[in-house]
């Protein structure tokens with residue numbers, strides 16, 4: 001269903017009262033799908049619009065689909081979607097970074113022209129996913145921003161599908177892999193809509209038959225298994241057959257374990273060398289684009305990186321499929337960031353409200369985070385590239401109420417997936433003496449900006465303080481430490497012989513300093529640099545054209561730090 005749809009911004013919130021779904025949308029605006037709408041038109045009002053926008057298209061399924069089950073699927077509709085097929089509401093969904101689908105068999109007429117309308121709201125609250133807040137400006141408009149440091153792009157960000165299956169069909173497939181010596185064990189579990197027999201066949205990467213079984217749940221044995229390894233994403237193929245329906249799932253056999261201070265993949269210590277990134281680019285905003293995705297993964301490979309954190313939300317499934325095939329190690333993050341009012345530097349008089357106090361994140365927000373973890377794990381659990389769930393970015397982990405807020409999220413993740421470790425990323429305001437939640441998690445993940453927000457311009461002190469803090473974490477926890485973020489902003493093209501803040505040289509020096517400290521520390525299992533590329537944020541005095549901590553500019557040109565890192569990562 002991708003392509004150019006009709007579009008109307010609902011500035012006066014009239015769409016519902018005027019039943020915009022029941023006829024052609026007013027106006028003549030076209031909008032590409034997938035894409036964010038914000039930067040598509042030279043229109044400031046649209047860019048910063050808070051409220052509803054409407055998308056509309058038509059679908060004419062072939063007559064040969066008669067009698068089949070027809071499904072309408074949205075891979076990502078940011079953030080709150082209501083979908084009509086003709087005059088009927090077909091679906092409602094909250095959370096723009098995870099998919100939803102709906103059976104529209106009874107709503108669509110095969111061979112006819114069917115109108116499909118989507119109303120999208122981008123209004124933020126503490127329980128929206130991602131969370132944010134709004135305020136009325138002196139000029140009388142509503143202004144809002146995420147509590148996190150990225151622009152609130154909105155739109156039909158990912159592919160939209162209309163597909164058909166047999167009426168009696170496969171609903172879901174879950175796989176888990178284990179190793180017994182050199183034998184791989186694949187536990188599979190198929191959910192079906194009826195009660196006919198399920199059969200499965202496992203093929204190797206060349207299509208050769210490996211093993212088969214009958215039944216909706218069983219274990220397949222793979223003698224002398226070819227393992228999925230970092231950098232070498234070997235995939236088997238599980239073909240599931242149920243009546244007239246057939247579905248295939250790529251399967252990578254590998255194990256993950258945290259053993260004391262080591263992060264083990266297939267029993268071998270793994271050192272993370274990678275980045276955090278944003279789904280962000282000029283014009284399309286957060287809209288998924290296969291060309292950009294392949295290019296970005298190629299640049300990651302050029303850097304010598306072996307891993308990626310899906311900052312700060314679930315990525316499109318195409319990205320995880322790519323990572324599976326190419327052996328890229330992924331830390332998969334929910335959109336539940338940042339639950340932290342101590343980090344909210346927006347205009348304010350007086351001290352910040354307490355993060356988990358009466359004006360902050362309460363039970364509704366916590367339930368939204370639990371749901372976000374559940375939906376993420378249900379979507380991504382079959383991907384061998386995913387080695388850990390990141391359940392929150394920089395929550396207020398030093399605050400009263402942090403433990404009560406985070407513990408149910410951790411419990412949900414562990415119940416749904418006992419095979420993967422879980423983490424959250426710690427903010428510098430919560431060093432080991434103040435943190436209240438790290439014992440709930442498997443790894444210590446630190447976002448650290450010594451040399452930038454702390455000891456800016458003074459790398460000698462930055463290095464000493466970073467070392468000292470790592471020692472304190474290592475003293476307290478027998479867990480691996482991962483530097484999940486580090487870096488400095490740089491203006492591409494700004495140079496100095498003596499590195500000073502904002503130059504490309506200074507950015508390189510900060511990243512090199514953290515690498516030196518990390519490599520010399522026994523407890524540290526790797527370094528992720530923030531960020532892969534420059535990206536757009538809300539407007540702020542510290543954000544000239546956005547966040548400039550990219551190794552690449554927003555249009556993917558390398559800065560000095562990219563060459564530096566490549567030298568270190570390719571050589572090591």
Ligand code: BDP
Nearest residue numbers: 148149393394447485547549
């Ligand atoms: C961390 C956040 C990240 C920000 C980064 C920064 O996790 O989203 O963009 O700092 O300030 O707090 O550059």
